[in-house]
Amino acid sequence: MRTVEQGRILDFGSLFGRWEITRSTADTRGELFEVRVEAPPGDGPPLHVHRHAEESYRVLSGVLEVNVEGEWERVVAGETLTVPVGKAHTLRNSAPVVLINTHKPALEFERFFRRLHKLVTEQGVRLPPKDLKSAVLTGMLFAAHERENITVQPPQVVMRVLATLGRLLGYRLPG
Numbered sequence: 001m002r003t004v005e006q007g008r009i010l011d012f013g014s015l016f017g018r019w020e021i022t023r024s025t026a027d028t029r030g031e032l033f034e035v036r037v038e039a040p041p042g043d044g045p046p047l048h049v050h051r052h053a054e055e056s057y058r059v060l061s062g063v064l065e066v067n068v069e070g071e072w073e074r075v076v077a078g079e080t081l082t083v084p085v086g087k088a089h090t091l092r093n094s095a096p097v098v099l100i101n102t103h104k105p106a107l108e109f110e111r112f113f114r115r116l117h118k119l120v121t122e123q124g125v126r127l128p129p130k131d132l133k134s135a136v137l138t139g140m141l142f143a144a145h146e147r148e149n150i151t152v153q154p155p156q157v158v159m160r161v162l163a164t165l166g167r168l169l170g171y172r173l174p175g
Contacts, residue, residue: 010117014040015127017096019113025106033106035113036060038098044091046128047153053103055089056082062097066090088152103148112145118174136166140173 008021016039023034047067057064058080066073066081068089075081083089103109119125119137129135139162142151150156 010035010113012117012120015042015120016040019117021110022100023102025108025110028106030106032102032104033109034100034102036098037101038096039093040096041094042092043128044093045149046151047088047090049086049088049150049152050083050103050148051086051150052147053105053107053109054082054085056080056100056102056104057091058100058102060098060100062093062095062099064097064099065092065094067092107148108145109148112141112148115141115144115174122174133171136162136169136171137173139163140166140171144173 008024010019010021011017012019016037018038020036021034022036023032025033028034057066057075059075059077061077063077064075064081066075066083066089068081068083068087070088073081119141120127123133123137125134125137127134127138129138139159142149142156142159143163146156151159
């Protein structure tokens with residue numbers, strides 16, 4: 001078993017599982033950002049688009065279902081699926097899955113995921129949001145990272161409205 005630097009682990013617990021940053025933005029000089037994900041069963045992020053990056057999923061064990069432009073595709077152990085720039089997508093898995101997730105180029109995806117981790121583990125944000133605080137902080141995060149993620153469902157304008165409300169209420173995102 002290899003030793004992993006503590007700063008490279010993002011443990012989301014039962015929500016999104018354990019993530020290990022295998023190739024950071026700094027490691028690759030911005031070429032890509034890569035994480036090894038051990039995910040429990042569940043639904044993934046909201047339907048979203050990356051306007052400036054492609055995203056790939058290489059499944060190591062289990063089965064991942066990825067919806068690209070309204071079509072669900074099964075990705076099994078040993079397979080990789082790449083979502084091209086600008087294509088709406090989300091994912092889910094009905095059983096535990098281990099995968100390598102890569103965003104290329106890195107942009108600010110690492111910062112986005114580190115902030116999301118802090119919101120979940122330090123500020124009690126629940127996903128999907130079921131309370132005002134969780135909805136507002138999630139909206140603020142997505143609005144702050146529009147270069148990385150544009151939500152389709154719900155529409156990005158909802159995230160912007162929530163972000164404005166959050167600023168009016170004095171909410172702040174982690175660094």
